[in-house]
Amino acid sequence: MVELTISIGLLAILGGMVTHWFSMQRKYQARITQSSEGQQNVLMANWKMSNELRMSRSILYPRPNSDKSIKSDSIIYFKNSCGEIICYYHDKNTLEIKRCVIPNGVAAPAVDKKPIAQGINEVFFTAVGVENRLVDIYVRSLESYGLESVYLIND
Amino acid sequence: MIKITSNKSTNKNVLINESRKGFAIFMVLGFIAIMVPVVYMFSQIGSSKTKQAMKFHEHLKTELTAISGNTAILSRMRGNVREFAPMPDETSGEDKFSASVFKTGDGFLGQDLHIVLTKSKVNNHAFTLLCDVEQFQPEPSPPVTIISHDYWGTIEPYEISLLADALAMQNFRGVELLRLEQSRDFERAYTEAEYKNIMSDKKSSLPEELSSSWSTVVNALVSEKLPKEES
Structure with missing residues (x-):
């Protein structure tokens, strides 16, 4: 009985210690997963956007102000390598970066069904170069x- | 009697020892049975996240190495190096890239026309960059004027030393260049006012978030529109 x-x-002591350790690990795990997801979202957004932007031909909006000061917005329009007008914009309700294709022709604009990135709290595109070929992208x-x-390499 | 009592107590001690042993083994096995799946689960969660992060890291790495390789090849062409054959792997920092230059003909000004391909591969991820390069004759000595244009990138694992693959890539890019030509023809078909009207009309079918900035975009498009061609 004594034994x-x-x-x-x-x-009970060991169980308590293990349970406490598990709960601490769960908290750490949740923090690490959250941070990892955030990094993943940022990486994915940057990679997809810079990939298309790099091969594009010119940035239409935002462009530097008339006094040559920089201009930022959560929307960017550019002409891609096929001459189509592409727009990336931040949807604050769904926290997504969406891609809209606006044909340089008579066809109607269409938003891609699959967003560029999800779980994005903020995005800003800043026009830097005077030739409309250099853009900074900030994502949170x-x-x-x-x-x-990103520097646009095509004319 | 004394002997019998002693035997009984020995048997009892043996039983107690056995049950303690059994209890200890039960606890150890139980602990292992709980801990092993938990540790395995944590390691799987961690490693899948790491794998995903590595995937994007490798994508970025191949892309940047291919771009850096392209710059290296253009620098050599600027230094009057001409008519490359497929080259052995070279390095950009720690990362390897391969390059091929195929001469495609001569331009109106006597310049050599080439397609330049650079490829980088990290594990299962590859990135190939293709561009057209016009290389002029040195007058009288290098640097040679170089004009590079129509860059096109792909993550498909083409073999850039093979002419067939290089041609396949050119064909894919050719489709995009035809679409570009179509959009330029559309611009050339209208006057500035007509083009502005057509593009402004798209405002009604744009998502709500874009409608406020669209007029600025239309102004930029009109200012860069190709002039109308008289038929």
């Missing part, structure tokens, strides 16, 4: 931030 009491006591997802610069 059983001691073993139950020990099990949860507590993760990303800053990318």
